Amino acid sequence: MSQQKTTSQMTGAKMVVQALKDQGVEVVFGYPGGAVLPIYDELFQQNEIRHVLVRHEQGATHMAEGYARSTGKPGVVLVTSGPGATNAVTGITDALMDSIPMIVLSGQVPTFLIGTDGFQEADTVGITRPCTKNNWLVKDPDRLAETIHQAFHVATSGRPGPVLVDIPKDVQFAEGTYTPPQKAKVDHYQPRVKGDIDAITALVEMLEQAERPILYTGGGVINSGPAACQLLVELADATGIPVTSTLMGLGAYPASGKQWIGMLGMHGLYEANMAMHDCDLMINIGARFDDRITGRVNAFSPNSRKAHIDIDPSSINKVIRVDLPILGDVGHVLEDLLRIWKSRGRKTNAEGLVRWWKQIDEWKAVNCLAYKGSESIIKPQLALQRLEALTKGRDRYITTEVGQHQMWAAQYLNFDGPNRWMTSGGLGTMGYGLPASIGVQIAHPDALVINVAGEASWLMNMQEMGTAVQFRTPVKQFILNNERLGMVRQWQQLLHGERYSHSWSESLPDFVKLAEAFGCKGIRAEHPDELDDAIMAMLDYDGPVIFDCLVERHENCLPMIPSGNAHNDMLLPSDDVRGAIKGIGLTLV
């Protein structure tokens, strides 16, 4: 007893490392600095936890996101005080918007200097309060371990999200008593996971009768876990209901599945958006009626009854008022839903579904992803189609930056499983993809990890190529280079009279030479004829590659629901896009 007592006495810095070990953490993404030196000293003296040295703290947060999104485990970030913490803010906000479990540990100036504008002091808990699920400033070494365990619990329970623990330097040096995870108090925060059975039964009844039902799925299905995704597949396949998904939910239902009708939303497929508009029963599973999804709210799916399964009460009725809310974890709710549906005799409105699919097939025939090919210039769509074809069947993970290339990747790449698609959906963070791809590769060393990028986004965090080279992560940076801020340029064409205000980059770097400077491989493709060979060279190279794919500069990303329009009012590749955004849409983003 007495011996146990003595072994649980340790410094705050040691507690941090011990707590991470006890939480099963294998890797930490971080950057040292004055206020975290004691923790770095402890990291130095052990071999269980791997530390990945980033080049900028924002990179650490996106790596942690990529790691978390591709494994289902929380990502861990370690940064110093002041600028270390403020640099992490973008990634923390990104994780909050996309519900990614992330634990950020930040150093802080010693407690006796807090409030004196000390060197590298910032009010980190104040700054990160609105962009974390919860955060803590720990002033008592005896509370440190318990707080870290609570942080893990909060980040991974309910709707996942980022948390931050701010640890003053004197607390890292001070001795205290270590609290193991089993003894940490977490009973207060226990979000409900089981859905209300009466509500689920009501949904089964609606589902049995619906003539034009649709499953509208989101990132919540993936967050709920592989079992939830399997249940979604079972539900869709057994009932014959079409499935569409948000950007965040891609892969939860396989793109090769029979019920799949493609992504919905602003750059979603025509058939998916038309089906959303014309359905009579919408079942939202772990999505949140984001404005990229709904288009004009008062014209959103006007004739449907809507059910919404979500673990977060605040998601329900926030944007779209639903008829049947079901609070709970997607996996638990789908399990009950399937059980009840089966026990009631597996009924569906078969006749209605036949007519519904006939209608959907007519919409599919519009072939909304068609584009005009070119003999001389690589179309970005072609580049992605070839990437898809040449990587098919491989153990593949895709990350993206933000913009046109991101939407094209979502349209032209297919995902047959969850956790394979990492993208910044809610916050739309340019610079996400490169570090995220490194985080994914760290978690899956033998997999093929490709960051589909635009050159402008990619430049925002290109310093992380140094991390990729140092840690031997063979990430492939597939840059669709149009020498433009493509999506900004597209919007300027759509609503600002083709006045391309500051949406092109002059003096771009030579990406092949840049690759060489970083100590990795650079490949350039300029002509459609050389595309396949170039992609194969990228795939065959055993190390990080920067792939500079020069593409059509003024290609538009279509189809598109212009902002302010309804789902059934889409711009198709055959339409004239000039001045397409009008009225209230002008003020929307």
Next chain:
Amino acid sequence: MSPLHIQQGSSKHSAYDLRDPHSEVIESHTLAVIVANEPGVLARVIGLFSGRGYNIESLTVAETDHKGHRSRITIVTKGTPAVIEQIKAQLGRIVPVHEVHDLTVEGASVERELALLKVEGKGEARIEALRLAEIFRANVVDSTLGSFVFEITGAPAKIDAFADLMRPLGLSELARTGVAALPRGGAMG
């Protein structure tokens, strides 16, 4: 009731509450929010209101359970029924928030506020102020030859009325605590 179990559209769960969830009518609601008494909780609650554009009409906060480390925040807010539901759900998901009660819909409640009013004047006005204070059951807690400080407790409307009467009589300073509220009858469900 745990905040994470808040029933959406609580109107559905009461036979007596006939609020139309689609109504655009702005309602005033008094919320009792029981929180863990730890640093930053109040900032989180206030930040939620400012960050999401909700109104705070009145806010009071103090520790109410020292042993249990609980504080009680009483918030009077305004919004359409949909906004009020959203506010409650957003409050409910703040990690250190333990309970959220909408006293306006959960049954009858009592609301009280305390105010201190400094009234400066001489002669008739001074006598009139004292006479009115008696009618309103306000106490004199400080007096000089040229001023009184009155203490008054009551519903916010009563304090408004008293302050309006004092204004022409020499009201020079006013301090209000904001609303504290409790449900009538037994313990909250």
